[in-house]
Amino acid sequence: MKSQDESKEPQPLSRRRFLQGVGIHSVGAVAMATTLPKVALAGEPSVDASALQDPAPNTLGPDAVEVTLQVNGEARKLQVEPRVTLLDALRERLDLTAAKKVCDRGTCGACTVLVDGELRYSCMTLAVECVGSKIETVEGLAPAGQASAVSEAFAQCDALQCGFCTPGFVMTITHHLRNEKSPTLESAKRACQGNLCRCGTYNRVFEAAVLAATKGAGLPSGGGTGAGAGAGLKGGN
Amino acid sequence: MASNSRKNVALDREDVLKLGFAGNVVEKRVTRKDDEVRPWDLETKFQYVGTRVPRFDGLAKATGRAKYTYDVNLPGMLYARFVRTTVAAGTVKEIDLSKALALPGVKAAEQVWDLKNPVRYAGQAVAVVCCETSEQCDDAVRAVKVQYERKPHVVTVEDAIKDDAPQVGNRKNATEPQIGRNAVDVEEIDAALKTAAATVDVTYRTQVQTHTALETHGTVAHFTKDATGAEKLYVWASTQGTFTVREGLCRALKLEANQVEVISEFVGGGFGAKFGADETAIWAARLSKKTGAPVKLMLTRKEEHLCTGNRPDSVQHVRAGCDKDGNLVAWHVRNWGTGGVVPNAGARNPMIYTPRGMKTRKEEFAVLTNCGPQAAMRAPAHPQGAFANEQVVDELAEKLGMDPIAFRLKNDSYKQRPAQYELGKKLIGWERRNPKGGDGPLAGTGARKRGLGVAAATWGVNGGADGTAVAIVISPDGTVEVRNGCQDIGTGTRTLLGLTAGEALGCPKEKIRVRLGHTTDPFGPASGGSVTGPTLSAAGVEAGHAAKLAFLRKLGPKLGVEASSLDVVAGKVTSKDGKSWSWDDACRQLGVESVEITHTRGENFDAGFQGTVGGVQLAEVEVDTETGFVRVIKVVAIQDAGTVINRLTFESQVLGGVIQGISYALYENRWMDRRSGFMLNPNIESYKIAGAADMPEIVTVAFDLANGLNSAGVSGLGEPTVIPTAPAIANAIANATGVRVRELPMTPDRVLAALAAAKGGAK
Numbered sequence A: 001m002k003s004q005d006e007s008k009e010p011q012p013l014s015r016r017r018f019l020q021g022v023g024i025h026s027v028g029a030v031a032m033a034t035t036l037p038k039v040a041l042a043g044e045p046s047v048d049a050s051a052l053q054d055p056a057p058n059t060l061g062p063d064a065v066e067v068t069l070q071v072n073g074e075a076r077k078l079q080v081e082p083r084v085t086l087l088d089a090l091r092e093r094l095d096l097t098a099a100k101k102v103c104d105r106g107t108c109g110a111c112t113v114l115v116d117g118e119l120r121y122s123c124m125t126l127a128v129e130c131v132g133s134k135i136e137t138v139e140g141l142a143p144a145g146q147a148s149a150v151s152e153a154f155a156q157c158d159a160l161q162c163g164f165c166t167p168g169f170v171m172t173i174t175h176h177l178r179n180e181k182s183p184t185l186e187s188a189k190r191a192c193q194g195n196l197c198r199c200g201t202y203n204r205v206f207e208a209a210v211l212a213a214t215k216g217a218g219l220p221s222g223g224g225t226g227a228g229a230g231a232g233l234k235g236g237n
Numbered sequence B: 001m002a003s004n005s006r007k008n009v010a011l012d013r014e015d016v017l018k019l020g021f022a023g024n025v026v027e028k029r030v031t032r033k034d035d036e037v038r039p040w041d042l043e044t045k046f047q048y049v050g051t052r053v054p055r056f057d058g059l060a061k062a063t064g065r066a067k068y069t070y071d072v073n074l075p076g077m078l079y080a081r082f083v084r085t086t087v088a089a090g091t092v093k094e095i096d097l098s099k100a101l102a103l104p105g106v107k108a109a110e111q112v113w114d115l116k117n118p119v120r121y122a123g124q125a126v127a128v129v130c131c132e133t134s135e136q137c138d139d140a141v142r143a144v145k146v147q148y149e150r151k152p153h154v155v156t157v158e159d160a161i162k163d164d165a166p167q168v169g170n171r172k173n174a175t176e177p178q179i180g181r182n183a184v185d186v187e188e189i190d191a192a193l194k195t196a197a198a199t200v201d202v203t204y205r206t207q208v209q210t211h212t213a214l215e216t217h218g219t220v221a222h223f224t225k226d227a228t229g230a231e232k233l234y235v236w237a238s239t240q241g242t243f244t245v246r247e248g249l250c251r252a253l254k255l256e257a258n259q260v261e262v263i264s265e266f267v268g269g270g271f272g273a274k275f276g277a278d279e280t281a282i283w284a285a286r287l288s289k290k291t292g293a294p295v296k297l298m299l300t301r302k303e304e305h306l307c308t309g310n311r312p313d314s315v316q317h318v319r320a321g322c323d324k325d326g327n328l329v330a331w332h333v334r335n336w337g338t339g340g341v342v343p344n345a346g347a348r349n350p351m352i353y354t355p356r357g358m359k360t361r362k363e364e365f366a367v368l369t370n371c372g373p374q375a376a377m378r379a380p381a382h383p384q385g386a387f388a389n390e391q392v393v394d395e396l397a398e399k400l401g402m403d404p405i406a407f408r409l410k411n412d413s414y415k416q417r418p419a420q421y422e423l424g425k426k427l428i429g430w431e432r433r434n435p436k437g438g439d440g441p442l443a444g445t446g447a448r449k450r451g452l453g454v455a456a457a458t459w460g461v462n463g464g465a466d467g468t469a470v471a472i473v474i475s476p477d478g479t480v481e482v483r484n485g486c487q488d489i490g491t492g493t494r495t496l497l498g499l500t501a502g503e504a505l506g507c508p509k510e511k512i513r514v515r516l517g518h519t520t521d522p523f524g525p526a527s528g529g530s531v532t533g534p535t536l537s538a539a540g541v542e543a544g545h546a547a548k549l550a551f552l553r554k555l556g557p558k559l560g561v562e563a564s565s566l567d568v569v570a571g572k573v574t575s576k577d578g579k580s581w582s583w584d585d586a587c588r589q590l591g592v593e594s595v596e597i598t599h600t601r602g603e604n605f606d607a608g609f610q611g612t613v614g615g616v617q618l619a620e621v622e623v624d625t626e627t628g629f630v631r632v633i634k635v636v637a638i639q640d641a642g643t644v645i646n647r648l649t650f651e652s653q654v655l656g657g658v659i660q661g662i663s664y665a666l667y668e669n670r671w672m673d674r675r676s677g678f679m680l681n682p683n684i685e686s687y688k689i690a691g692a693a694d695m696p697e698i699v700t701v702a703f704d705l706a707n708g709l710n711s712a713g714v715s716g717l718g719e720p721t722v723i724p725t726a727p728a729i730a731n732a733i734a735n736a737t738g739v740r741v742r743e744l745p746m747t748p749d750r751v752l753a754a755l756a757a758a759k760g761g762a763k
């Protein structure tokens, strides 16, 4: 029997430790390359000036910085440490809770959002990376109180049970229909390979994709006005 | 007042119900009071029951508006996280919270562990931290220093039953065998097996499966004061039992029931692991009390795998035999399984083949290991047992050269099964099956071989009155609010309650609003044992009927019509003399008053058609004999569940059962490291669950039936459909390859090993 001090065991790597220890400059550099020029062009004081006066230029954090994120067409200002994921920024800072945290390591797709029109696991994306990018979540697919054609089709096909995976699937299918002129059950199946559902709704998700594509704007809107219908397909065909 | 007379003189009335299914209809008499609803049977005419209704909360879920516990954000809310044991056995010497408490944003850090207790698995909560942000929780958890004294551990059944194995609890690791009912002694089994025309003596193994609900266990608690200054605890819980959470919190925090309000409108899956006030509920409440702020305590994915429950594994040794006509004569099972640190496991081998004269003996050993505790999981014990049983009957049929369905029917007394098999055979194309297995027209001659398999399951109809009540409010604007305090864990309970109540009331379906998941509403069941459907649907029917009578009693005088001559039919109020009012017009007559009733569900009837539900599943698979990869091509699932209230959600639930069954059959497996005692895959990339690409074509069929067991005739559906999938796939693999895989999950390595062994290539 040996006594052991847990603190002597190697500590698991965390996002903050990663940023603090090895990666701060390189990550900062990545962040600079992808985000700061956009910020500068946009003319927004999105990055705390003090972060830029650091002895190591182009370094963010570890303390919080102010960033502005373009979410669902709105500019949202928030204070985040550079280690904060886009998912946590959305859910815990902006109260946009449709994107879900399930695995928090890029496996399940429950946190799927669109960044500049591309599918992203928001749990694997730092919020600071997204400055200057256009972020879309399920909440933004249709005006409040209404539903996009994709959301409508999910409800019609009962492509959901507990519904916890659903916002992620809705984003995946929305992206798929924007990029696929003639979606089929098979193409939807391929598109969904980055999303997991525990209740077992996959087959109905594929059906919903086809229904949304075929009926498209013809689907009634959840809000009863029809104004939101087809919003999920904008940019498509 | 005159119109009230019905209420006071409720006389007994005898209803003659037509029960069963086409081709097997029986009459049963039940006695009801004359103001009670006529129980639903084969002759009931429905307005919308039995149609396909998109679930009422589908849009809320598909638009992201649905707020789950994980989504609740309250002003000033803090985040909490547990620190968990990192040794599988031993003691905790010291817990130092000081470094954590000194970190920015840390509002509290508490010791959870009692140092007197032994550590029994890696993943037990020793401390909890509470911070302003979830990222600060990451830091604080790391800053808590815990010292352990490590002791030897054991994490597999095989290791735990060795004579010199370290002891997990305070007694031997394996329980004394639990002997099943009507067991004969071993000699009698041996004698019966000697007379048998065919026998098998085989061992089957199944793995530990974790529930892996996508929403982890968790709670948001807000300990505050109500308007009168009294202490009040608001709790949002991801739970299968709002009322069991309330009860547990009242006990833990010494509060009265009225001081605790549990809210659970949306739950991201449960599958049996989310009952009662768990450690997240109790610690979120305590931390909220301590800090004066709302506290969110959600488990991480890793914690979810380690400590919230799982389906025990099994090693099942079966000896069985049948006579030359295929009648089973003996069945002897010995099984071992581990529920981790709780002595509750075993496959139990629930038998659906129990012909008269068969000698049976079951011996079950629950084995303690240093692993997280098991919890009820969708049809507890049945999938494990069925994996062995359903293959053993196939093995015997093979030896006799009999069709496995014909063999089953010889030994199965379930009334619906013959018709279910007939339908299933047609839908899967059973005539294509090569009776000998292996090479044949279906299997083909290439490396990829196809085969067909079958399996069946039976499940109880549970649920009853148990104090369940439903409140209904009919408002002058025509809306009908239906309320019960229980939860919808994704099964469609909200829609089921609304449809049953609305159907009995007669109102248009668009007027129904359902509120679930608030313990301030009438009592409802915890969702386990497939009770919620039968319990709530009958409560809904009865309450809907009571609301209709109350509504008409109030409406009669306003319309100047005798209430007893009024009825609500297909969304309209009608009178015997042929007048009719639209639902909205009739409701407007209420002025500013609402009609409000609360109805307590009546008991079940004992004179039903059948106290069980059942189904069959048939699978077609393709096995790549070069890579061992198994692809499921098609599954046909035929299931009865009494009255089908909503075909759409019925099908979804069957799909869900089949898909979880596929996942259990081919992918899922909790890996424990024998040396460290840790779970090696506490995540969902290496703990694999079935994904989109793995999906076969799945055909679901509702086998319609009136069971007459309660007012709605509904039976539960959550559990039975997950049972037969894995053995149907296993039997199809055997049919495709001529080789049997007797261990779950049936991964490529095991398929190749079985093929190699059959060729004599095994070591």
Ligand code: FES
Residues within 6 Å of the ligand: A100, A101, A102, A103, A104, A105, A106, A107, A108, A109, A110, A111, A112, A121, A122, A123, A124
């Ligand atoms: S939570 Fe992001 S992929 Fe699972």
Ligand code: FES
Residues within 6 Å of the ligand: A160, A161, A162, A163, A164, A165, A166, A196, A197, A198, A199, A200, A201, B214, B268, B269, B490
């Ligand atoms: S609907 Fe529950 S996880 Fe997909």
